[in-house]
Amino acid sequence: MNASQQIAILGSGNIGLSLAKGLVKAGICKPQQITLTRRNVAALADYAALGYHTTDNNLKAVKKSDIIVLAVLPQQLNKLLDEIRPAIKPEKQLLISVISGVSCSDIRQQLELNVQVVRAMPNTAIAIGHSMTCIATDNGTNKNINLVKSLFDTVGVSIQINEELMTSATALCACGIAFFLRSIRAASQGGTEIGFHAGDALKMAAQTAKGAADLLLQLSSHPEQEIDKVTSPSGCTIAGLNEMEHNGFSSAMIKGIKLSAEKAGDLYKKEEH
Numbered sequence: 544m545n546a547s548q549q550i551a552i553l554g555s556g557n558i559g560l561s562l563a564k565g566l567v568k569a570g571i572c573k574p575q576q577i578t579l580t581r582r583n584v585a586a587l588a589d590y591a592a593l594g595y596h597t598t599d600n601n602l603k604a605v606k607k608s609d610i611i612v613l614a615v616l617p618q619q620l621n622k623l624l625d626e627i628r629p630a631i632k633p634e635k636q637l638l639i640s641v642i643s644g645v646s647c648s649d650i651r652q653q654l655e656l657n658v659q660v661v662r663a664m665p666n667t668a669i670a671i672g673h674s675m676t677c678i679a680t681d682n683g684t685n686k687n688i689n690l691v692k693s694l695f696d697t698v699g700v701s702i703q704i705n706e707e708l709m710t711s712a713t714a715l716c717a718c719g720i721a722f723f724l725r726s727i728r729a730a731s732q733g734g735t736e737i738g739f740h741a742g743d744a745l746k747m748a749a750q751t752a753k754g755a756a757d758l759l760l761q762l763s764s765h766p767e768q769e770i771d772k773v774t775s776p777s778g779c780t781i782a783g784l785n786e787m788e789h790n791g792f793s794s795a796m797i798k799g800i801k802l803s804a805e806k807a808g809d810l811y812k813k814e815e816h
């Protein structure tokens with residue numbers, strides 16, 4: 544992004560604000576280049592104090608922006624698109640949607656405009672620069688795809704995928720952060736039961752999880768290869784691991800991810816249009 548470009552984040556809730564913070568933290572743009580919108584604009588007072596533009600007027604935010612990020616819930620989208628339609632300039636603006644279960648063509652159909660749309664599916668670790676973001680489009684130019692990729696690469700790792708896989712990406716990566724957080728929480732609860740104070744147990748579990756992820760990412764190895772190094776014959780690791788599997792550990796994760804993916808695909812379809 545260059546210093547004269549403006550970005551509007553329409554629907555500044557959990558993910559919209561995480562994105563704004565991540566972009567500013569990475570030095571991609573200044574708060575003054577970002578307009579945050581929300582129906583209850585008073586909830587954005589802390590951001591206004593930091594120099595972000597804040598408003599409840601989506602139309603005005605769109606009018607002055609080059610890049611428009613759609614970050615409302617799927618069921619809130621059509622009303623928002625109807626509201627901003629008069630201010631969209633298809634030749635000049637790029638729409639980025641982080642909304643689950645809504646395709647690029649759904650957005651163009653509702654807008655009745657042939658605007659470029661790129662979808663991005665980040666997760667909340669975007670706020671600290673560690674998102675896994677999947678990017679897809681059906682009509683974005685290479686220039687715009689590269690622009691979106693460069694934005695999200697500064698706040699984590701991004702990959703471009705086929706649009707048909709975006710609901711799967713939602714389950715694995717966007718919902719996935721909650722699944723791993725719950726696993727860490729469960730490990731810390733086990734830790735407390737075997738003798739550690741809750742705060743210490745959580746820290747120990749989180750750092751252990753981080754080490755496990757880094758082993759895979761830094762060594763490009765397979766989980767089972769790393770697990771084999773931990774499981775001593777007749778040892779305590781294999782005893783714990785097998786007990787977890789007897790209770791459906793892997794199966795629970797797989798089933799949860801499958802259900803999340805199904806649900807992600809239905810979030811918008813189920814709404815009345």
Ligand SMILES: NC(=O)C1=CN([C@@H]2O[C@H](COP(=O)(O)OP(=O)(O)OC[C@H]3O[C@@H](n4cnc5c(N)ncnc54)[C@H](O)[C@@H]3O)[C@@H](O)[C@H]2O)C=CC1
Nearest residue numbers: 554555556557558581582614615616617619641642643717
């Ligand atoms: N939370 C997450 O981790 C992720 C969420 N997403 C997607 O991002 C979208 C937003 O999710 P969250 O941030 O979790 O929801 P949220 O409910 O925290 O944020 C949505 C915000 O939009 C505001 N809003 C609703 N209608 C509006 C309007 N007409 N004008 C201005 N603001 C309006 C709401 O007041 C709320 O603050 C969803 O579509 C979700 O599928 C995608 C990836 C990750």
Ligand SMILES: O=C(O)[C@@H]1CCC=N1
Nearest residue numbers: 643713714717718810
């Ligand atoms: O739970 C949800 O529906 C949203 C989409 C991905 C993460 N949060």
